[in-house]
Amino acid sequence: METVESLKRRIESTEDLQSVVKTMKTLAAVKIRQFERAAESLEEYHHTVEMGLRAVFQGGGAGQVITRAGTGRVPGSVVFGSDQGMCGQLNDQVVGHAMAHLEGLEAGPGERVVLAVGERVRARMEERGQPVEESMAVPGGVQGIAPKVRDLLLQVTAWQEERGVDRVLLFHSEPLSGASYRPRTVELLPLDHAWLERLRKTPWPRRALPLFRGDPQALFSGLVREYLFVALFRAFAQSLASENASRLASMQGAEKNIEERLAELRNRFHQQRQMSITEELLDIVSGFEALSEGP
Numbered sequence: 001m002e003t004v005e006s007l008k009r010r011i012e013s014t015e016d017l018q019s020v021v022k023t024m025k026t027l028a029a030v031k032i033r034q035f036e037r038a039a040e041s042l043e044e045y046h047h048t049v050e051m052g053l054r055a056v057f058q059g060g061g062a063g064q065v066i067t068r069a070g071t072g073r074v075p076g077s078v079v080f081g082s083d084q085g086m087c088g089q090l091n092d093q094v095v096g097h098a099m100a101h102l103e104g105l106e107a108g109p110g111e112r113v114v115l116a117v118g119e120r121v122r123a124r125m126e127e128r129g130q131p132v133e134e135s136m137a138v139p140g141g142v143q144g145i146a147p148k149v150r151d152l153l154l155q156v157t158a159w160q161e162e163r164g165v166d167r168v169l170l171f172h173s174e175p176l177s178g179a180s181y182r183p184r185t186v187e188l189l190p191l192d193h194a195w196l197e198r199l200r201k202t203p204w205p206r207r208a209l210p211l212f213r214g215d216p217q218a219l220f221s222g223l224v225r226e227y228l229f230v231a232l233f234r235a236f237a238q239s240l241a242s243e244n245a246s247r248l249a250s251m252q253g254a255e256k257n258i259e260e261r262l263a264e265l266r267n268r269f270h271q272q273r274q275m276s277i278t279e280e281l282l283d284i285v286s287g288f289e290a291l292s293e294g295p
Contacts, residue, residue, distance in 0.1 A: 078117065
């Protein structure tokens with residue numbers, strides 16, 4: 001049977017664990033908002049890039065702009081997950097979503113080019129029979145996203161030039177309300193022709209079109225690169241927000257379990273303490289009676 005002192009030590013250690021969980025929950029909530037703001041901040045920049053593309057289309061260079069349609073024969077995929085644990089089913093869900101999509105393609109597992117962002121998602125992809133050629137660490141904060149995006153753009157360029165990759169898919173999680181999220185697929189390349197056609201046909205909001213010099217195709221390529229930067233940055237930010245949303249949900253569940261455990265330990269502590277007090281009183285009474293019955 002546990003003693004009062006052992007129960008007291010267990011209560012103290014459980015309270016310490018509760019404090020750690022509360023701290024992690026607070027940090028996760030703060031990070032969710034940081035990454036959500038980072039994703040929201042891209043909207044104005046994305047609008048500026050679209051305006052630049054419209055200017056190229058409507059400023060006399062539309063006929064010279066050429067985009068290639070991907071055949072999908074050599075698909076490239078980027079799967080965003082986590083490096084750290086305690087984030088619930090996030091990695092399992094995004095991998096399940098990615099594999100369901102990839103298995104619908106004509107290319108087999110050995111023909112697909114896959115990059116994993118996060119060691120945990122890489123391990124789960126390989127467990128599902130999908131080889132992962134490259135991996136990348138998850139950035140620790142908002143400031144670390146831009147360098148990772150630049151590295152990923154270089155990797156995509158290398159895929160196109162060295163491997164003939166003509167289609168690139170992104171699989172990541174996007175946050176919903178509160179601590180919820182869902183997996184999402186984004187077709188990064190080839191560019192959406194319906195989107196480009198809409199930009200081409202949308203009237204310029206002012207009377208005079210902006211002027212530009214140089215090769216329209218070079219300007220178009222530069223703007224497309226910025227568009228890809230925005231898309232990849234958003235994928236990183238939304239994935240990180242989802243990771244922390246999942247961690248927040250896990251910490252909320254852990255906190256509830258700890259509270260229930262504490263209530264149980266405290267109840268047992270009070271019962272054991274009462275039993276000890278009762279035993280001591282009985283010993284005192286027995287001693288008193290023994291002395292009273294003296295010779």
